[in-house]
Amino acid sequence: MLMRYLKGYSLLLVASLMACSKGSNEPDKIGNWISRGQYDGVGRSGAASFVINDKAYVGTGYDGENRRQDFWVYDPALNLWKQIALFPGAGRNGAVGMAMAGKGYVGTGYDGLNKLNDFYQYDPVANTWTKKADFAGTARYGAVSFALQDKGYIATGYDGNWLKDNWQYDPATNTWNQAQSLNNGKRTDAAVFVIGNKAYVCMGIANGSFVTDFYAFDGTTQTWSTLRPIDNLSDESYDDNYNFKGSSAASFAMRGLGYVVSGNKGSLSSATWEYNPGTDTWIQRTDFEGAARTGATGFTLKDRGFVVLGTSSSQPFDNMFEFDPTAAYNKND
Template identity: 70%
Template sequence: MRYLKGYSLLLMASLAACSKSSDTTTLVGNWMKRSQYEGVARSSAASFVIDNKAYVGTGYDGTERLQDFWVYDVDLNQWTQITSFPGVARNGAVGMAMAGKGYVGTGYDGLNKLNDFYEYDPVAKTWTKKANFKGTARYGAVAFALNDKGFITTGYDGNWLKDNWKFDPTAPDATAWTQVESMNSGKRTDASAFVIGNKAYVCMGTANAANVTDFYSFDGTTWTTLNPIANVNDDSFDDDYNFAGSSAAAFSMKGKGYIVSGIKGGYSAAVWEYTPGTDRWVQKTDFEGAARSGAVGFSLKDRGFVGLGASSSLSLDDLWEFDPNAEYNKND
């Protein structure tokens, strides 16, 4: 099912979705501008969420790698600076949170691929160096947490990667990292990941100068191959969407996953919604900010947000909230 740009009531979109003919189908969803990030504009930042607050920092402003970190309070719609990241300034790092603490590591400092790893305590407001990531030093990986264990997978160390490493924050440094089952296929860098329930979902990215199309879920032990994110011409999978690309923002809310913007041939503003129960994607209203790569995505109180990133040589500092079921409103 292909969904093309336009605006109408949710009922009309639902009726149109019943037809394979897509020329008259309209999209649903509304973007609302929120408080701008108070640090300098940047792309390829790291982020994590603790207690319904989003922590965003590091990244690249087009000239320099960065170390500053900021926290976004959704109730106040306000950013506040916190203690800067203690490692070397970098972009392309990963971030994740588990058991009330945030974690940032790996990345690129402009000369070196990195494997150091740090923990942030929001109560003490301090960073602590943890055991180095045991995989190869890399950037462009993805990270996620399942059942208070962290995982880092994919990325680029001079080669495209698909290995997968588990981090146990309660274990001694010597045994904190364990290599676990690699992704079924699908080496890649600059992928996107989101978590729904007790599973992580990984898609998008590039390898061998091409966009990858395979898509997987991971339950903390085993990877499962899902339907691809590109055209498939067989009876078992007749949807004809194709949104393979890289450096897209991702988040989940209300039991569904979202992929926003990124590079898909050129810069794309497209937004795609994933439903685990059907293993299908539906296109939603385009992202209302400038199409971009290297943005961050996160959810707070079951509300989805996308911000920062770069459009060509321009670094960005805007923040947007998405309501996937609302009618488009250009005035908000």
């Protein structure tokens, strides 16, 4: 009897130790984060970014003391960053970036005193910036941006009020036109990713609360559709339930799936969530392996997803990680 008790106790002890050793990355959370080349500029949050020809361009942002104008380009083949021409507008954070027809665009944001509506084009061949027509919506920060069919869009944000409007930019004519606003859900500091010809917008904050509604914008029909909310814990009609409402997360899309990473969810989070547009469902993947942070920047290169920069309280980061959604978790890389 005693031996049987001791044997049972030993099995329970081993199971307990194994569970503790796994920490927050349970075996059902597939995916692995890999440390990549550090951003060569100073650490910062709220940076703008765009991707041209499989290279990522990241700049502006707030380093805890100053709002930046420097911009850098990342080459994944070399795993190296290189500085490019200085952004010509005021140093800022909370700006947006997008790429269309081989050119990059950056606009809006906050310079520490003013909300901004200026808008600039970057030519990677000439390494030059050119001022373009000012954004036609109200000056703002914390908006989202995306490009569909070589047209750019800036939506949501904060201009003294939380916003849900949506504006289209045509680079061929250098003009802005108002597109359909979100169905509902004013917000700032939301997350956006593009899959195919649709942009997906979720998360964000308004009126002191995290929003939970989730929308997709179709670049062909120019309309928004309402998707499942990102907080459905109280809805018994769903077989799977989750809640990851928050703001200032990094986001990207690869291999036909969308990802939101880290951010502020009442406290700083390390969670990684993956969205499948075919089923309109989310699953949780392996937690982000850098420090939990807010205001990080996400981008995709050659179907590889990256998260760089961000801040934790008063500590800005300059490190970068790549996510492999099919690999087993490896704490040593």
